[in-house]
Amino acid sequence: MAAKFMTAHHKTGMFQLCPELGPGKKGMKINASGPEQLVGAWAKYYDRLAGHFLSQIGQRKFRTILEAGCGKGQLTIPLLRRVPNRVEMIAVDSSRGPYSGWLDELGKALRKTELGKRVRLIRSDAKRIRGVEDESVDIIVSNELLCDLPYDSQLEKALGEFYRILRPRGFMIHGEWSSSPAVEPQAFLVKHWPSWTPDQLFAIMRRVGFDKFQVTYFGTTIHFGYVNAIKELRGWGATETLLKRYDKLLKRKGIELPFEHVVQCQK
Secondary structure, three states: OOOOOOOOOOOOOOOEEOOOOOOOOOOOEEEEOOHHHHHHHHHHHHHHHHHHHHHHHOOOOOOEEEEEOOOOOOOHHHHHHHOOOOOEEEEEEOOOHHHOOHHHHHHHHHHOOOHHHHEEEEEOOOOOOOOOOOOOEEEEEEEOOHHHOOOHHHHHHHHHHHHHHEEEEEEEEEEEEOOOOOOOOOOOOOOOOOOOOHHHHHHHHHHHOOEEEEEEEEOOEEEEOHHHHHHHHHHOOOOHHHHHHOHHHHHHHOEEOOOEEEEEEEO
16 A cells, blocks of 8 residues: 555644654654653653754854743753853743643743743744844744744744844754655644745745755654554644544554754854
């Protein structure tokens, strides 16, 4: 039977049925076969992603980093643990709709650590960032934010705000799960909103004024066993009818995150 590909893409919710990784990719898959492994798998994933982002930032000197669409802090906290203590972070999130209350959750998590002293939380839409002055930020990062800006006009407004608050030669880096499979697995659809391709992002970023555009790929993925797969898919909007339809397939294969493309540019 010919392989099919269908995706589900939400804030952190695009999945494909689990394929085997090809030659040379051993060790890039994090296993979350049982419920007891789920929290640790996500923590490991975001820690590795934070490391990848910082490897792309490289030797650039910076004192202020802004994360747009920080959510519950899945990436925020791993980034803070890796950057020098002198670095201040501004964490911005609308914290509304399906993400209502997430910024409060991040605040609670930060108050349990010493990291909170270095973070300023701002409840704001990325298309109009309040409380951040012009040319006051050295680095902007986001992960799975741009897919929530599906129209050119929305994306251009957000990128215009990023351009406004970045200092001259400031650096920007965004991670997005790819809507194309790395292999050809069978898969199924929960909710699909096309993600931006690197070519599309390049065109709009250049129009806003950014340059030195580059793309890298983050090759780590998570394999979710049946129970975890059901939990994650429900979280991203899967209906019970759809889950029932694919129940046997989920029991056999579970689901797996696709790889991320990471786009970066400079003001």
